[in-house]
Amino acid sequence: MSNEWDEYAEKWDVDPSVETYAKKAFSELLENIDLNNLTVFDFGCGTGALTQLMSPEVKRIVAIDPSSEMIKHLDKKALNNVSSISDYLSKELVQNHPELKSKFDLIVASSVCSFLPDYEATLIVLKSLLKKGGVFVQWDWLSDEESTGMGLSDKRVKQAFVANGFVDIRVNCPFIMSSSKGDRPVLMAIGKNA
Numbered sequence: 001m002s003n004e005w006d007e008y009a010e011k012w013d014v015d016p017s018v019e020t021y022a023k024k025a026f027s028e029l030l031e032n033i034d035l036n037n038l039t040v041f042d043f044g045c046g047t048g049a050l051t052q053l054m055s056p057e058v059k060r061i062v063a064i065d066p067s068s069e070m071i072k073h074l075d076k077k078a079l080n081n082v083s084s085i086s087d088y089l090s091k092e093l094v095q096n097h098p099e100l101k102s103k104f105d106l107i108v109a110s111s112v113c114s115f116l117p118d119y120e121a122t123l124i125v126l127k128s129l130l131k132k133g134g135v136f137v138q139w140d141w142l143s144d145e146e147s148t149g150m151g152l153s154d155k156r157v158k159q160a161f162v163a164n165g166f167v168d169i170r171v172n173c174p175f176i177m178s179s180s181k182g183d184r185p186v187l188m189a190i191g192k193n194a
């Protein structure tokens, strides 16, 4: 499966901001979740910047991305407890893919949800992949309500989590990414499948 992200794959791992973002997200994950022995679904894993950090800490990871070039770079890392899927997530894929037969303790989506054509609809499919008591965590550029640019507002994320029946919802802004274009806050949202 290929998509518009293919062209970024070659240089993704050598971009220092990708590594910084993944390390900051991972550090926040460790602050909030005990990763020991968890089964994890890494949604929109890219080349696996976050996957690689989680891999030694968890039982098993299924990592999915529609960009076959991104997945090619993840596969080259040969992480022993990671399986990859190069496809778009859909109800049909969940019903038919052998790696998606069992539900997960944790789903992570690092800098993915704001790029989705229908964030709210995707959240329904993601929740269907969580065990009871399982946790979903996402990180995205924070945008304000009026913004039409890249990112998600905390209001929209909270509404989507509530509408989907997540509980113990926490939405905050734990870190800022600095670049030549200025500082951008990153939203982190956590919700539990009741």
Ligand SMILES: C[S@@+](CC[C@H](N)C(=O)[O-])C[C@H]1O[C@@H](n2cnc3c(N)ncnc32)[C@H](O)[C@@H]1O
Pocket (backbone or CB within 6 Å): 003, 005, 018, 022, 043, 044, 045, 046, 047, 048, 049, 050, 064, 065, 066, 067, 070, 088, 089, 109, 110, 111, 112, 115, 116, 117
């Ligand atoms: C900004 S990158 C983040 C990659 C990785 N999570 C990381 O932190 O390095 C966004 C990723 O989302 C993936 N993506 C884009 N549209 C998607 C969709 N509809 N479903 C799942 N992933 C998608 C892209 O292929 C790309 O790898």
